[in-house]
Amino acid sequence: MRYILLLLIAGLIAGCSTVKHSDELLAEPVIYTARDNAANFSDYLTFYISDTIGLVDGDHPDDSTLIGADSKAVVDQIKKNMTDRGYSFDASLDTGTDLGVSVTLMRNLLDDYYYGGYWNYYYNPYYYYWYGWYGWYYPYYYPYVIYVPTNQGTIIIDLVDLKNAHSAEKFVVIWNAIISGYLDANNNINLQRAVEAVDQSFTQSPYLKH
Amino acid sequence: MKKILFSICILASTFAAKAQVQQGSSIFLVGWEIGIPLNNDYISETSWGGGYFDWRKFVKPNLSLGFAMSFNAFRQYVDTKTYVSDDQSTAVTTRMMRYQNVLPFMFNTCYYFKAMGVALPYVGLGVGAEFSDQWMYYSSFTSSNRDWGFVARPTVGAILRLGEDVGGHVGVGYNIAAIDNGFTDQNSIQYVYFQLGLSFYSR
Numbered sequence: 001m002r003y004i005l006l007l008l009i010a011g012l013i014a015g016c017s018t019v020k021h022s023d024e025l026l027a028e029p030v031i032y033t034a035r036d037n038a039a040n041f042s043d044y045l046t047f048y049i050s051d052t053i054g055l056v057d058g059d060h061p062d063d064s065t066l067i068g069a070d071s072k073a074v075v076d077q078i079k080k081n082m083t084d085r086g087y088s089f090d091a092s093l094d095t096g097t098d099l100g101v102s103v104t105l106m107r108n109l110l111d112d113y114y115y116g117g118y119w120n121y122y123y124n125p126y127y128y129y130w131y132g133w134y135g136w137y138y139p140y141y142y143p144y145v146i147y148v149p150t151n152q153g154t155i156i157i158d159l160v161d162l163k164n165a166h167s168a169e170k171f172v173v174i175w176n177a178i179i180s181g182y183l184d185a186n187n188n189i190n191l192q193r194a195v196e197a198v199d200q201s202f203t204q205s206p207y208l209k210h
Numbered sequence: 211m212k213k214i215l216f217s218i219c220i221l222a223s224t225f226a227a228k229a230q231v232q233q234g235s236s237i238f239l240v241g242w243e244i245g246i247p248l249n250n251d252y253i254s255e256t257s258w259g260g261g262y263f264d265w266r267k268f269v270k271p272n273l274s275l276g277f278a279m280s281f282n283a284f285r286q287y288v289d290t291k292t293y294v295s296d297d298q299s300t301a302v303t304t305r306m307m308r309y310q311n312v313l314p315f316m317f318n319t320c321y322y323f324k325a326m327g328v329a330l331p332y333v334g335l336g337v338g339a340e341f342s343d344q345w346m347y348y349s350s351f352t353s354s355n356r357d358w359g360f361v362a363r364p365t366v367g368a369i370l371r372l373g374e375d376v377g378g379h380v381g382v383g384y385n386i387a388a389i390d391n392g393f394t395d396q397n398s399i400q401y402v403y404f405q406l407g408l409s410f411y412s413r
Binding site for chain 1: 292294297298299300301302303304305348349351
């Protein structure tokens with residue numbers, strides 16, 4: 001009987017084996033990508049991307065862009081991946097540019113966001129950006145539902161179809177990457193992690209090529 | 211040494227006569243259960259944190275009917291991996307913790323063989339419903355799924371009568387429940403379980 005009791009106690013201890021706690025996982029990056037199934041990515045050749053990153057920051061609601069070395073490093077990495085996939089960077093955004101790449105950083109927000117169909121463009125500083133250049137007043141359109149968990153900070157990369165925007169009368173986001181978990185303890189960008197996440201978002205999207 | 215062996219033989223023969231249970235009496239079993247997954251698309255690691263409760267009424271000296279429940283807590287850390295949707299339109303790369311708690315509730319019947327020393331061996335079958343709660347943590351995301359399904363648990367084991375009203379219990383069995391995983395193509399929960407516990411007699 002004594003041995004059975006000892007074995008039962010041993011079992012209870014074994015049952016309490018350590019696991020990776022969810023708090024630790026909060027710091028882990030998650031890279032989500034989605035595509036418009038109707039889009040043919042080889043139909044596009046040129047793309048434009050700004051040197052700045054759009055910013056939606058709950059602690060600094062008046063700031064709408066992020067500039068500096070971190071911003072440039074993320075943008076350069078996206079530019080490199082796009083070029084590696086056969087697209088040409090068009091430094092002079094004009095009506096002949098096929099794709100617009102918008103990058104938005106969302107942080108310090110209390111609520112998560114679900115998007116689908118027509119996006120609430122007030123949260124995207126680039127809505128006005130494309131509008132400013134094109135003079136069109138078209139909304140962003142996601143052909144799929146995306147989920148943005150803003151409490152951990154999120155980088156959103158949108159690949160916008162400018163080539164067909166006029167005929168479609170909307171800015172269709174034909175590819176989208178949502179990168180979460182790239183902030184450090186001070187809520188700043190962990191640059192190494194962000195750059196790796198950008199690379200991973202392209203790696204898991206093999207269809208994204210000219 | 212001879213004295214010790216002689217004492218053990220006397221003790222075993224004393225309880226051997228009592229290992230057989232009388233008709234009308236009942237046994238309550240409680241103890242520790244280990245689960246080893248057999249279909250492991252979702253979780254392949256052994257659950258060391260399980261338990262069981264089992265009450266049996268002897269309708270004949272060699273046959274019991276009763277009710278049992280058990281639980282197992284499966285969990286597994288999965289390192290960075292890319293998951294792609296069936297239509298290839300979406301993909302997600304992440305590390306995650308996977309959890310699955312299972313609770314089968316069953317009516318069972320057991321057939322008992324002739325007592326062997328202090329051991330009363332048996333074969334049995336439990337059928338009922340199993341509840342499964344499974345979820346995954348990845349970064350700030352949580353995906354969860356809960357479901358019920360039919361469960362069957364064939365088992366073999368032995369009740370060990372080590373005292374007048376109390377003893378031990380060992381068992382091994384196979385759990386199969388018709389429950390969709392929800393996260394993978396896995397449409398059943400299957401695992402082998404091992405039980406080690408105590409038995410309590412009442413007349």
